[in-house]
Structures are given as C-alpha cells and as structure tokens.
Amino acid sequence: EIELRVAMEAAESKSEKQQDENVAELCSCADKQLRLLKRFRVFVETVTVFIIIVSVWTLLSLPTVFYFLPAPEQALTQNTKLIGCAKYTKSMCLQALIQSEECMFKEFKDSSGVYITASVDQEVNENTAKLIINGLSLLGATETCRSSFIPFMCLYLFPLCDENGTLSRPSRDQCIEVSTIACKNEWQLALGISVVKQQLPDCESLPTTSHCEDMNATVDVHNTTVAPSSILCHDSFSLLNGSCHPICNKWKAYSSDATSNSIDAIVIISAAAGLVMGIVVVVCSVVKRKMFGFPSVIIVYMAMTTVGFAACILISLIDREALFCSSQDLIEAVKTPTTFCSFIGSVYYYALLQLAVWWICHVTVLFWKVKFPFHAKAFNNLKFVHILVVVAALLLPVAPVIGGFATGGFTIGNFPPLLCVSKSGNVTFFTLILPISLIIAIGSTLLIIILATMIKHSTSMREQHGSLMTMRRAEKKLFVILCYYVILASVALAAFSINASKSQLFVQKVFQYFACEAGGNMQICDNERKAFESFIYPGINMVTYILLGALPSVNLTYIVNFNQPSCVKLCRTKTTSTQQSTSLLIVL
Numbered sequence: 001e002i003e004l005r006v007a008m009e010a011a012e013s014k015s016e017k018q019q020d021e022n023v024a025e026l027c028s029c030a031d032k033q034l035r036l037l038k039r040f041r042v043f044v045e046t047v048t049v050f051i052i053i054v055s056v057w058t059l060l061s062l063p064t065v066f067y068f069l070p071a072p073e074q075a076l077t078q079n080t081k082l083i084g085c086a087k088y089t090k091s092m093c094l095q096a097l098i099q100s101e102e103c104m105f106k107e108f109k110d111s112s113g114v115y116i117t118a119s120v121d122q123e124v125n126e127n128t129a130k131l132i133i134n135g136l137s138l139l140g141a142t143e144t145c146r147s148s149f150i151p152f153m154c155l156y157l158f159p160l161c162d163e164n165g166t167l168s169r170p171s172r173d174q175c176i177e178v179s180t181i182a183c184k185n186e187w188q189l190a191l192g193i194s195v196v197k198q199q200l201p202d203c204e205s206l207p208t209t210s211h212c213e214d215m216n217a218t219v220d221v222h223n224t225t226v227a228p229s230s231i232l233c234h235d236s237f238s239l240l241n242g243s244c245h246p247i248c249n250k251w252k253a254y255s256s257d258a259t260s261n262s263i264d265a266i267v268i269i270s271a272a273a274g275l276v277m278g279i280v281v282v283v284c285s286v287v288k289r290k291m292f293g294f295p296s297v298i299i300v301y302m303a304m305t306t307v308g309f310a311a312c313i314l315i316s317l318i319d320r321e322a323l324f325c326s327s328q329d330l331i332e333a334v335k336t337p338t339t340f341c342s343f344i345g346s347v348y349y350y351a352l353l354q355l356a357v358w359w360i361c362h363v364t365v366l367f368w369k370v371k372f373p374f375h376a377k378a379f380n381n382l383k384f385v386h387i388l389v390v391v392a393a394l395l396l397p398v399a400p401v402i403g404g405f406a407t408g409g410f411t412i413g414n415f416p417p418l419l420c421v422s423k424s425g426n427v428t429f430f431t432l433i434l435p436i437s438l439i440i441a442i443g444s445t446l447l448i449i450i451l452a453t454m455i456k457h458s459t460s461m462r463e464q465h466g467s468l469m470t471m472r473r474a475e476k477k478l479f480v481i482l483c484y485y486v487i488l489a490s491v492a493l494a495a496f497s498i499n500a501s502k503s504q505l506f507v508q509k510v511f512q513y514f515a516c517e518a519g520g521n522m523q524i525c526d527n528e529r530k531a532f533e534s535f536i537y538p539g540i541n542m543v544t545y546i547l548l549g550a551l552p553s554v555n556l557t558y559i560v561n562f563n564q565p566s567c568v569k570l571c572r573t574k575t576t577s578t579q580q581s582t583s584l585l586i587v588l
Contacts, residue, residue, distance in 0.1 A: 270549025345410030345420030
C-alpha cells in the first residue's frame with residue numbers, strides 16, 4: 001500500500017512537471033507570436049506613415065506641376081498647294097496681302113487665292129493681326145498711320161510665297177518709315193504694352209530690300225476701318241475715341257451672369273465668415289487666458305491676420321469702381337492701377353504667406369514638445385523663441401511684396417475687380433506659391449509624425465487599462481486640422497499656380513478679344529472670348545474662397561475644450577508611459 005502510494009505520488013509529480021513544461025513551452029510560443037505581431041504592427045504603422053507622407057508631398061507638388069505644364073499648342077490650319085507655300089485662309093489681312101501680291105509677284109498670280117509661307121501658324125498670326133490692327137483704334141491711330149502700318153504688318157506676319165517657294169517680307173527701310181514717321185507716336189505707345197511689344201518686329205532683323213517699296217496706299221482691310229457713327233458697342237463696352245473699349249467694373253470675365261454672381265456671393269460669405277470667426281477666436285482666447293501662452297498664442301496671431309485680410313476684402317467690395325478703376329477704360333485701368341489696387345495686392349500676398357509662416361512655426365514647436373517633451377519642459381528660453389517666431393512671421397512675407405513692386409507692381413487680377421496680383425507670374429510662383437507649398441508639405445509631415453506618436457502612446461495606455469482603441473479628442477482635432485490644411489493647400493495653391501502660369505497667355509487672349517470688340521457690332525468675337533475663357537476655372541476658385549473663409553473656424557478647434565477635465569485627471573497617474581502620453585495631450 002505504501003509502495004503504491006509512493007508510485008502514485010511520483011506519477012502525479014511527473015505529470016505536474018510535464019504540465020509545467022508544456023505551459024512554459026506554450027507561453028514561450030505565445031510570447032514569440034506576440035513579439036512578431038508587435039513587430040509586424042510597428043512595420044505596418046511605419047509603412048502607413050511613410051505612404052501618407054509621400055501622398056501628401058505628391059499632392060502638394062501638383063501646383064508646381066501645373067505651373068510648368070506647357071500651354072496647349074494650337075493645331076495648324078493650313079491649306080497647302082505649292083511646295084513650301086500655303087493658301088491664306090483668313091480674312092484680316094486678305095486685302096492688304098492682295099495689294100502686296102500685285103506689287104511683288106506681277107508675273108505669278110494665282111486666281112484661287114493668296115499664298116504665304118507654309119511655316120506660318122495662320123490661326124496664331126491671325127489673332128496677332130487682330131490684336132495689333134484693331135489695337136490701333138484703341139491707341140487712337142490716324143488714317144495715315146493705318147494706311148502704312150496695316151500692309152506692312154500683314155506682310156510681316158504672313159510673308160508671301162511664289163511658285164518657287166521664294167518668300168517676300170517687308171524691308172528694313174519700310175519698318176523704319178512706319179515706326180519713326182508714319183506711326184511714330186502709335187509705335188511708342190505700343191511698345192509700352194508688353195503683349196503688343198512682343199509682336200512688333202525688330203527693324204534691324206528685316207531684309208534691306210523688298211520686292212515692292214510702294215506700300216503706302218490706303219488699304220481697306222476687312223473690318224478694320226469703321227465709321228464711328230456706325231459702331232454699336234456690345235454690353236459692358238463703351239464707345240471711346242471711335243472704338244469700343246471695355247468698361248472698368250462692368251466687364252466680366254465670365255460670360256454667364258450666374259457664375260459671376262455666385263462667385264461674388266461666395267466671396268462675401270467667405271470673407272464675412274472669416275472676419276466673424278476670426279473675432280470669435282480672439283475673444284475666446286481672451287476668455288481662456290492660457291491661449292496667450294506660447295505657442296498657443298500663434299493661433300491668435302493667425303486669427304488677427306485673417307481678420308485683417310477679410311476686412312480688406314469686404315472693403316474692396318464697397319465701391320469697386322472708385323477703389324480699382326483709375327479710368328473708365330478697363331485697359332487703361334489695368335495699365336495704371338490705383339493706389340488701393342497696389343495696397344490690396346500687397347495685403348493679399350503678405351497675408352497668405354504670413355498665415356503659412358505662423359502655421360509652420362506653431363507646428364514646429366508642437367513637434368518639438370511632443371517628440372522631446374522632457375527637453376522642452378526643461379527649456380527656459382521660450383520668450384526668445386517667441387520673439388524669433390514673431391520676427392520671422394513679420395519679415396518673411398515682405399519678400400513677395402517687394403518682388404511684386406520690383407517687377408512692375410500689382411494690377412487688377414480678376415474681372416470685375418476684386419483682388420490685385422503681381423504683373424509677373426514668376427514672382428507669384430517663386431515668392432508665394434512655391435514657398436507656401438514647401439511650408440505646408442513640411443508642416444504636414446511634422447503633423448503626421450505628431451499624430452502617429454500620439455496614437456502610439458495612447459494605444460499603449462488603452463491596452464494597459466483595457467479600454468477600446470479609439471482616438472482621443474486631441475487626436476481627432478489634430479487629424480481634422482491635418483486634413484484641412486492639406487486640402488486647402490492643394491486646392492488653393494493649384495488655383496494660384498494655374499492662374500500664375502497662364503497669366504501672360506490669358507492677358508494676351510483677353511487683349512485679342514478687346515481688339516476684336518473694338519469694332520463693336522461689326523465684329524463677331526465668339527472665338528476670341530472662348531479662347532480666354534478656356535483659361536478660367538470658376539469651380540476651383542469658388543472652393544478656394546470657401547476654404548480660406550473656413551480657416552478661423554478650423555483654428556477654433558485649438559481653443560474649444562482647451563483644458564479638458566479628463567486631461568487634468570490623467571495628470572495624476574504615476575506611470576512613466578501615462579505621464580508622457582498625458583503630456584502630449586495637454587500640449588495639443
């Protein structure tokens with residue numbers, strides 16, 4: 001019996017030992033699996049953060065891509081019959097070219113039409129001819145000037161071509177005669193208009209002789225000479241000096257009144273909302289005095305910038321004609337902008353870049369406090385950092401303003417007038433669009449890292465306390481702010497970039513349309529209007545105004561529930577991980 005009992009105890013001890021070994025083996029296997037799962041989760045989180053950062057940078061690089069995209073090339077419309085020659089299929093220079101052909105190619109005349117060099121883009125040069133010839137009326141050209149200039153310019157734009165492919169162009173002497181004698185004043189005025197200046201020939205580059213030197217007879221060019229009494233100007237145009245000129249504050253870039261009215265309504269609502277919510281942010285900051293501590297005070301600075309900018313926009317809507325129009329003639333108003341136009345353009349560029357600088361400074365300080373909380377807590381020179389941030393935000397936005405004035409100043413940027421922009425698209429891109437793109441991209445990267453850090457630490461806290469893995473209030477705020485700024489920057493900067501890159505071409509197309517409309521009811525200008533309307537994107541502009549108007553409302557999320565009881569309660573925990581995670585929430 002004793003031996004049996006000893007044997008049973010030995011068997012039970014062996015069984016318990018075996019069970020302990022099995023449990024230890026299972027625990028070891030479970031620990032390995034848990035470590036693998038944690039490593040896999042860390043890997044997935046790292047890859048996710050990397051993909052998000054790359055996506056943000058890709059999205060914010062679109063404005064730069066849009067800026068450098070070439071303008072769509074216009075297809076050549078040529079009716080080629082002879083080798084190296086093409087039939088002239090347009091109408092603006094037809095009679096002038098017929099006269100020149102009779103003088104130059106008396107032996108060779110084709111009854112089917114006038115032939116010019118096949119290398120000429122007739123569509124482009126026809127628009128240039130309309131721009132310059134009809135522009136003579138806008139410049140108040142005399143009949144003597146017109147009779148000399150029109151044959152000369154038509155032959156320059158459309159060199160005649162004979163059966164051997166020989167080209168005939170106006171001579172250097174003819175160019176000098178037109179530019180210094182027949183059209184001396186008009187030529188000098190045209191040189192002051194950049195769009196026209198680019199199209200005028202350099203007399204020194206022309207041949208010394210021409211097939212026909214007698215080109216001063218009066219030419220009745222199709223729709224270029226119209227009796228002033230027979231002109232009836234279209235809507236938003238007025239008869240000035242014998243031709244139709246666009247009226248400042250009445251001419252609209254959008255053919256649809258509904259589109260123009262919708263944009264005006266959105267601008268008013270967005271500016272008013274930005275003004276009101278900006279004031280609310282400042283008032284709430286005064287109530288919650290902690291917002292005046294650094295870096296939270298930067299949100300107040302951003303609100304003040306928004307309030308000032310929104311106020312200027314609303315002021316500009318009070319009386320556009322008095323504030324933007326230096327002349328009833330829109331062309332003259334664009335060439336000689338008012339003082340208010342220069343002021344509002346400076347405010348526009350300064351405020352946008354300053355908002356970006358305030359934001360990146362705020363995000364950078366938050367990143368420092370989140371990633372290095374103990375070092376940040378021990379740092380005692382926050383006042384010095386505060387001063388540096390303020391100085392940077394006040395001085396850096398001066399760059400685009402100086403660049404704008406250094407390259408010709410600011411001029412009316414939309415029609416009817418609302419904002420003024422730099423006359424140089426390169427200044428707008430390199431001093432405003434590109435810096436803001438880089439600032440938002442860098443700031444978004446820092447915000448993504450901050451958000452990932454917060455989620456990592458708060459997840460660790462929730463696992464320790466057995467709670468569900470849900471985002472805390474501070475994390476949700478940060479996520480909303482991140483998404484908002486990325487969307488705002490992508491849409492707004494894309495709109496600014498497209499407008500800046502196409503500004504010169506847009507101005508050229510608009511001027512061609514004005515030159516066509518100079519003839520009033522004698523001209524059909526649907527094609528010219530469609531040409532410049534293809535560079536207008538009302539939808540993206542409306543979205544940009546709405547997002548800018550909502551900026552103070554998003555910044556208000558920093559202030560609402562600034563001092564949460566839950567955060568105060570969490571501060572009393574003793575564990576290191578809990579203290580670190582709580583400090584992250586309080587900082588935000």
